[in-house]
Amino acid sequence: MTKEIKGWHVATVFVLAFSVIISVNLVLAFNAVRTFPGLEVSNSYVASQTFDKDREAQLALNWDVSAALEGTKLTLTILEDGRPISPEIETVTFGRATNVQQDQTPQFEFDGHALHAIVQGGAGNWNLRIRARGANGDLFQQRIIVTVAK
Known part of the structure; x- marks a missing residue:
């Protein structure tokens, strides 16, 4: 028995995939800013x-x-x-x-x-x-x- 792929299936996969990508990017960006040692010179x-x-x-x-x-x-x-x-x-x-x-x-x-x-x-x-x-x-x-x- 074959299941038919409907529009909401595609939308769910699309939302989940981009949620993972955005979550990983946010975690990496947060850690990059949190661990930044500072500037070499102020100006x-x-x-x-x-x-x-x-x-x-x-x-x-x-x-x-x-x-x-x-x-x-x-x-x-x-x-x-x-x-x-x-x-x-x-x-x-x-x-x-x-x-x-x-x-x-x-x-x-x-x-x-x-x-x-x-x-x-x-x-x-x-x-x-x-x-x-x-x-x-x-x-x-x-x-x-x-x-x-x-």
């Missing part, structure tokens, strides 16, 4: 006015900066012309790339080779957002992708 136009000058001053510092995480030990290496340094750090935030819920403010100690801090890390994508001053007072600010030891 991009104002920041752009001094961008080239700031970038040249930062490049003139000639710093090579890297960060690595091994277990709970975060190591920040800042080399100036190949020599390790410990600059004045204004702000530093260790956290996930996609949300601010696990952000931490590490307290670094310099051992003559690198800066070290204890953090609650783990596997995954971590960033270190740093603002530091060179010996001449020039600002260095950068978001560094942290290398996580396997």
Whole structure:
């Protein structure tokens, strides 16, 4: 026995299919907005006015900066012309790339080779957002992708 497909059958399938699509889109959009970590700058136009000058001053510092995480030990290496340094750090935030819920403010100690801090890390994508001053007072600010030891 064959059932005939009527108009209300098609309408019901149509409404159910689009309800699923719209529901999934709303859930994804809500989670994207909820976990957004924030803006890099509050006003991009104002920041752009001094961008080239700031970038040249930062490049003139000639710093090579890297960060690595091994277990709970975060190591920040800042080399100036190949020599390790410990600059004045204004702000530093260790956290996930996609949300601010696990952000931490590490307290670094310099051992003559690198800066070290204890953090609650783990596997995954971590960033270190740093603002530091060179010996001449020039600002260095950068978001560094942290290398996580396997």
